[in-house]
Amino acid sequence: MNTGHAWAHPAQRMLCWFWVACGVQWMQPTPLCFGVAMAALWLLWRTPRRLWQLLRRMRMLLLAIVLVYGWSVPGQYLWPHPWSPTHEGLEAGATQGLRLLGVVLTLQWMLGGLSRERLFDGMYVLAAPLAWLGLDRRRAALRLALTLAYADRLLGERPGWRSVWQALADGREWDVEAPVALQWPPSALGARQRAVLLLVLLGVIATLLCLLSPFPS
Template sequence: MLLLALVLVYGWSVPGQYLWPHGWSPTQEGLLAGGIQALRLVGIVLSLQWLLGGMAREALFEGMHVLAAPLSFLGLDRRRAALRLALTLAYADRFLDERPGWRRLWRALSDDREWDAGVPLALQWPPSALGPRQRALLSAILLGVIATLVLMLR
């Protein structure tokens, strides 16, 4: 339903040629742009589902720790950032498993008492060192991002 709403919003908000001769008609270009955006969204959700479904929590934590390395250049603690993300995922898993109603969820989130996730985190600390393939892949991704930014500035 959300994807259909996305397509329809694009259909009526992007200028172009009308589908039928009326001012309130959606445009062909808008519907096409909405369809492409919906396909992108489905692709992102499917790739995240595939990634998170096939990865252990420890490997996910290590990946977050590695990808947060640029935060140390800004003076932020990447270990703390990765641990907070891991705890957020634990809370999200618990909420998705319980599927509480909105009222119960709102009461739990607005309660001043400390809340225990009840999900044990088996995290290995410090994370294992990167292998040569992982370093090469991260370097290639970084070079790709830099090249994209340089090309965008031209």
């Protein structure tokens, strides 16, 4: 993200990702396939190793989603036997798998190029409603930013499950390359940044309304 633009802010990228994550739940299979393919091509161009890591680690989860839907959704049997999966179930499972893959791929876009400091800036802006509830949004934003940064690094390092479980059981934290030097208070949003953020927020609200109020068939 080019922070030289007057309208650019990490909160906008994060809100855009949330918008996309909501939108993929509403997309039909054809545009969904096209969108996921474009996201995969973008990640293949930027970080091909990360794309193969994601696909390799998600393959069993995606397969499980397809199989669960295939044997649980009623419809026409794939072959004439009561234990056969259905065409409708396999199609629904493949669609849900594509939606999950689209969310994960776009999450990589959101994290790409954002340092922990920039993540904190964006989280702090988006956590503004917490202050209305009397909560410490600075602490919440810092924890969320560090969690995303650690999760992204964990994905790249491929530690064994035994070492991960042992670290969690011992209460150890994952090492970071450098200490987090946060600017406090974070830089205030400019007028253009507020305008762009408001437009994206209106798009998110419109998408959620469409999801909650589907068109009558």
